[in-house]
Amino acid sequence: MRFVSALLRPLRSKIGLGVAIGLALAASGWKANEATSSDEFCASCHVHPAADEGWKRSPHHDTASGVHVHCVQCHLPPAGVAYLSEKVRLGVRDAWTTWFGDPESIDWDERGGLEHAVTFTPKSACVACHANLFPLSLSEKGDEAHLHYSQHENELECISCHLGTGHKSKQEVARELAAATEGDASIASDAAAELFTAAARPERFESFRETIPGTRVAFEMLAIPAGEFTLGTPESESFRDADEGPQRRVRVSRFWMGRTEVTWDEYLAFFAATKSEKRGGASKARAAGVDAITGATPPYGHPDQGWGKGSRPAITMTPQGAETYCRWLSQVTGKRYRLPTEAEWEYACRANTTGAYFVEGDPSDFSARGWWNSLFGADVEPLGEHAVFAANSRGRTQPPDAVEPNAFGLVHMLGNVAELCADFYAPDAYASYAANEPVLDPRGPSEGTERVVRGGSFESDAADARCGAREPTQTEAWLKTDPQVPKSKWWYSDCKHVGFRVVCEVDLEDSR
Secondary structure, three states: OHHHHHHHHHHHHHHHHHHHHHHHHHHHHHHHHHHOOOHHHHHHHOOOOOHHHHHHHOOOOOOOOOOOOOHHHHHOOOOHHHHHHHHHHHHHHHHHHHHHOOHHHOOHHHHOOHHHHOOOOOHHHHHHHOOOOOOOOOOHHHHHHHHHHHHOOOOOOHHHOOOOOOOOOHHHHHHHHHHHHOOOHHHOOOOOOOOOOOOOOOOOOOOEEEEOOOOOOEEEEEEEOOEEEEEOOOOOOOOOOHHHOOOEEEEEOOEEEEOOOOEHHHHHHHHHHHOOOOOOHHHHHHHOOOOOOOOOOOOOOOOOOOOOOOOOEOOOEOHHHHHHHHHHHHHHHOOOEEOOOHHHHHHHHHOOOOOOOOOOOOHHHHOOOOHHHHHHOOOOOOHHHHOEOOOOOOOOOOOHHHOOOOOOOOOOOOEOOEEEEEEEOOOOHHHHOOOOOOEEOOOOOOOOOOEEEEOOOOOOOHHHOOOOOEEEOOHHHHOOOOOOOOOOOOEOOOOOOEEEOOEEOOOOOOOO
16 A cells, blocks of 8 residues: 555645646636726727727616626626637737727727627627516516517527617617607708798709708709610629519600609608607698608617718618608609609619619629639729719718719619619519510519619628619518517618619600
């Protein structure tokens, strides 16, 4: 036994030394983790100038119980390997940006959008604190939203609905919600101007300025002459999709088209006059002589995404919201307003050009797809002078003066927001048109479930902002986070890149 004990003595010493070293490393690792988990340490590398100030105003800092929620509690998983790996990933990213990057060039508003926020705000961190989704203090609206989440938690993120709460005060959130859900467009324009008493009365087929009676809202309608063009794209066009053909010759009758997409000022005039959901929508419409058009219910969230309203394009409304607006506008102006057909839209966009865009250039020059452009960057100009797309949008819509018009004088036909058309979507719609002679004013399939969307948006790569590019609405995906039963018929909860433009039919005794 003494012999065995003598043999084990050095081993016990080594084990003891190993245990001691392990404990020391664990203790130092714990200390290091603790030291690098403080709010001050995070702020030393995370160079977002308003993050710390916003957090101190938010409900996560100024809590009723006096508890402060810290950076790592929201931006890292609660524990385990996921915690450590995510801490390393975010730490290396922030340190690299601080030491070698250009923090001043970062657009923090864009980085605060949902697409980026989901990459550094894990759902597990939210649930670790908010284990009870139905506290007694929860409002009826909150109860409805959390019930929807609990039924679809594998598809939804907490920050899909609570994006701003980590770095905004309760008052800021309340103000934003009020601004998003209310609006009187009769005072949206120049407050010193008098209300319009009558709509425009064009006597010739020429561009005119429409005025909405009872408001201060006006917008430009441009005269688009009749013409003939080739609908669709050639098979040789870069990034062409199968639903862009076969090409067909089309004749288009003359029409007026909005110089810009319908703006928030314009859409809120309709919303203020016709909004419903126990707010006198129908009765207000009758009082205004609008034949009882009941308009949209208030949106569930923030339809302008916090970017501002005014002359920016109105977004997130469904085809029903857009078409009801057109019906209302027709009644208050005495004209025939509607959504453009797909053929009218492409004809107006091309403006007598035949390329992928109405400016010179191949999509492969402007697109960020492909290894060369992804490494060395794609061209922006001259397309960027006429279109707001992913390469120059800074992650949001832009007002009309941000770009130059096409040859017809239309602004933002490519990019900014994709635009709803009147046509139902079908991938083979053009195949049903005659191939041996021009088709007059085609209107697409007689029925369908989704509508055509044209023009690309501020989120689009240049490949998807071509004159001939088309896509369908995606009703189910664009209403994923809407907790209402039934879901809204008026507003998309998960689509911020689609708006619409109006056309006005020509009905003049003067044929000129």
